[in-house]
Amino acid sequence: MERGPAAQGSRVVARADDGIAELALLRRAPGDGTDGDDVLELVVDGVFAMDTEQTDTERALAALALNELGGDHLQVLVGGLGLGYTTATLLADPRVTRVDVVELHAPLVTWVREGRVPAVAGLLDDPRVHVTVADVADAVPALPPASVDALLLDVDNGPGFLVHPGNTRIYGAPFLSLAARALRPGGVLGVWSAEASPELSLALERICGSCEEVLLDVQREGRTFTYAVYLARRLE
Numbered sequence: 001m002e003r004g005p006a007a008q009g010s011r012v013v014a015r016a017d018d019g020i021a022e023l024a025l026l027r028r029a030p031g032d033g034t035d036g037d038d039v040l041e042l043v044v045d046g047v048f049a050m051d052t053e054q055t056d057t058e059r060a061l062a063a064l065a066l067n068e069l070g071g072d073h074l075q076v077l078v079g080g081l082g083l084g085y086t087t088a089t090l091l092a093d094p095r096v097t098r099v100d101v102v103e104l105h106a107p108l109v110t111w112v113r114e115g116r117v118p119a120v121a122g123l124l125d126d127p128r129v130h131v132t133v134a135d136v137a138d139a140v141p142a143l144p145p146a147s148v149d150a151l152l153l154d155v156d157n158g159p160g161f162l163v164h165p166g167n168t169r170i171y172g173a174p175f176l177s178l179a180a181r182a183l184r185p186g187g188v189l190g191v192w193s194a195e196a197s198p199e200l201s202l203a204l205e206r207i208c209g210s211c212e213e214v215l216l217d218v219q220r221e222g223r224t225f226t227y228a229v230y231l232a233r234r235l236e
Contacts, residue, residue, distance in 0.1 A: 010041055014116060016107035021045045021164075023107050025116060040117055042083060042108070047163050052119055055085040057192065057216050057227045058154065062089035064214060064229055065150045065190040066096075073097045077148045077182070079136035079170075080104075080155040084112050084120035091126055100148075101131045102139045104155070109133060137169055143182035150188045151179050158193025158228070159200055173203050180207050183234040191230040204232035 010026035017023075026041040030053060039053040050058070065076075066089075074096045078087055081103035090096050103109050109131055115121040124131060132139060136155055156162050159171035169175050171191075179189050189208060193200060196215060204211040211232040218225045 013040065014107070014111055018105055018107055020104060023105055025111055040083065044105075044163060049163070050082055052083060052117065054218050054220060055083070056218060057229065058082060058085040059089045060214070060216055061152055061154055061190050061192050061229050062086045064231055065152055065188045066090070066093050068188045068231060068233055069095075069149055069186070071095070071149075074149045075147070076100070076150040076152065077102065077140070077143070079140065079151070079153040081108055081112060081131070082154060083117050084123045086152060086154060087129065088120050088123055091123070091128060097128060099129050101129060102134055102136045103131065104133070104135055106133045137167070137175060140175065140182065141178045143178075145181050146184045146187075147182050148187065149184055150190065151182055152190040152192075153179070154192040158191075158195060159197050161194050171197075171200055171203070173207065176203055177207050180232070180234055185234060187234045189232045189234070191232075193228045193230065195226065196228045197230075201230055204230055208232035209235045 010028040012024055013027050014025040021044050024043040026043060027038050030039055039051050041051040042049040072095045075098040076090055076096060077100045079102050081101050087099055087101055090099050112120065113124045155170055156164060156167040162168060183189060191200065201211050201213050211230055214229045216227050218227060
């Protein structure tokens, strides 16, 4: 989830404590000093998680997975709603007929549903979207085998820099094996990481038979951050 440092001068739009973490939605001026639209930031337990200024990698997680998939009537599970950009990218593809979103934090679902993120207003009103408030670590193992065409995970920073230590299991072989089991033949397991992780790549390759690492550079306030998307495809 970590994309870069939170900017100064942010104003609180909404705040909630769901017993798991304290979430805050903040508003600030664009980082480039222009007169463009204000930027929304999501902060979890005081840690900057993501914002609406730079959403390329969230979109890429969905777009890269879709590029690997053929056919129609695609069904996708997304672990982590975030600010909605991954799900919005999936819904822009007419081949996608169902998106199941598993999000840990109920307040975040409420904020997106209420339209507090204008760029994705109405996202959760799409009849193709089905939201479950739950821990993805519990939801994915409960999926029937061969039930989805893609399973996309963006629930933390990746295995090397966790916001929530309990998410270690998300990047371990037992959980990833269960995620791969839920894929139909040819399906894609996509994982977002705040930095390259050879260990994650190797685990996915061993489980699925192949894994592609896509490195994405993002500019923020004069700094370059390199994030990674891992795409593992279940063999036919």
